[in-house]
Amino acid sequence: MVSDDGRPLTLADIARLAGVSRSAASRALDATAPVGGAKADRVRAVAAEYGYVPNSWAANLRRQRTGLIGVVVPRLTDTVMATLYEAIVEDASSRGYQAAVVTTGDDPRKELDRGRALVKQRVDGFILTTARTDGADPFLLELKEKSIPHALALRTDGGSPAAVIDDRAGGEMATRHLLERGHRRIAFIGGPAHASSSQGREAGFRAAMEEWGVSIGPGTIHHSDFSVDAGLEITDRLLALAEVPTAVFTANDSLALGVMSAAQRAGVSVPDQLSVVGFNDTPLAARLAVPLTSVKVDFARIAADALDLLLSPAATDRPAVQPHLVERASVASI
Incomplete structure (x- = not known):
């Protein structure tokens, strides 16, 4: 990428050519923000x-941008x-x-500290997957107060x-899939009570049960932290009930994996004695010894929508x- 006199080509050279x-x-x-048209096509x-290759660093300096987006997630495990x-x-x-990530463990204090560290790096904005509906989200409040660009993904606070x-x-x-296959004793294992994603999935569970006239008894609905360990621990309790559920719907695939592991440990056959449905259809779902029925989510679409909003x-x-x-x-x- 050099000119006739041996120096590196510049943007001015490309424009001239x-x-x-x-x-x-x-x-x-x-x-x-690529433009269209015959001239633009000729330039490209x-x-x-x-x-x-354009010098994006210099271009960002001219625009007072870093070209860096901060991404805040509970955990990458x-x-x-x-x-x-x-x-x-x-x-x-x-x-x-480019995107830089920090993890928070769903802890608002860690989110505030680690989010502020990214602010100091002068990121151009944030995508957060940690939004809460209980108001205990000081970093998101700070972003709003300081008019720092941000968008939420997977969860919402109801405002951003x-x-x-x-x-x-x-x-x-x-x-409904479980109900259509004859199940009536169905348990739901959700994520944190402050997560809109868990709230919505629980609302769908309740709506389907009501539609089919199936009562939701004590011990049917459980909240957790979206982890495999939570699925294990809650399933141990479910299997100890006088009337053991015949099916479990979990708010994500990690919880479903915990359910299936606990069942195997207890000698309970999946699906013959316990049916399981997960959520998100992560790559592992299809590769388990008993492949997991799951609700599929288009993560590429979620990412694109979040970036558009930001x-x-x-x-x-x-x-x-x-x-x-x-x-x-x-x-x-x-």
């Missing part, structure tokens, strides 16, 4: 021919969060941005721009992404 102004060449090669063709973060990295990169799944619809389809000033709230059920071997009819 394409027969356009320097500003027009700059706009054509701006990955964050010349840049590709000569192997020219959660396959859902890791999958979403990878999707954000890929989509952000295609727009000329958010890219979410139709959790209620997913909860209904999972529960980076496009004119962007409006996106409709909730519609999930669908992936049927596998973890559910039996009774």
Whole structure:
């Protein structure tokens, strides 16, 4: 990528070779807001021919941007969060941005401290998957007070721009699937009570049970922390009941994995004695010894919607992404 006199090609050289102004060449090669038209196509063709790569660092300095997006997640040991973060990295990169992640353990104090550290790095904005509906979210409140660009993903606080799944619809389809196969003693294991995703999935569970005229008895609904260990611990309690559930719907696949592990440990067959449905359809779901029926979520779409909300000033709230059920071997009819 050098000129005839041996020096590196500059943006001015590309503009001259394409027969356009320097500003027009700059706009054509701006990955964050690419323009269309014959001139822009010609600029990109010349840049590709000569192997020219725009100096995004210099461009960001001119715009007073760093090209860095902060991503805040509860934990990366959660396959859902890791999958979403990878999707954000890929989509952000295609727009000329990089993503830096911090984990919080769903602890508001850690979120505040670690989020502020990213603010000091002058990130251009935040995507948060840690939103709470209980008001105990000081970092999100600080972002609002200081007008720092941000968008939420997977969870919502009910006020900020958010890219979410139709959790209620997913909860209904999972529960209805079990009801259609004859199950009536169905337990629900949710995530934290402050997470809108868990709330929506529980609402869907309740709606489907009511639709079918099935009462929700004591000990039917449980809240947890979305972890495998929580699924194990709660299932141990369920299996000790006088009337053991014939099926369990969990708010994510990690909880479902805990349910299946506890069942195996207790000598309870899945699905012959206990049917299980998860949520998110993470890659592991199809690879278990008993492949897991799960509600599939399009994480690439969630990531793209969140970035649109964060980076496009004119962007409006996106409709909730519609999930669908992936049927596998973890559910039996009774």
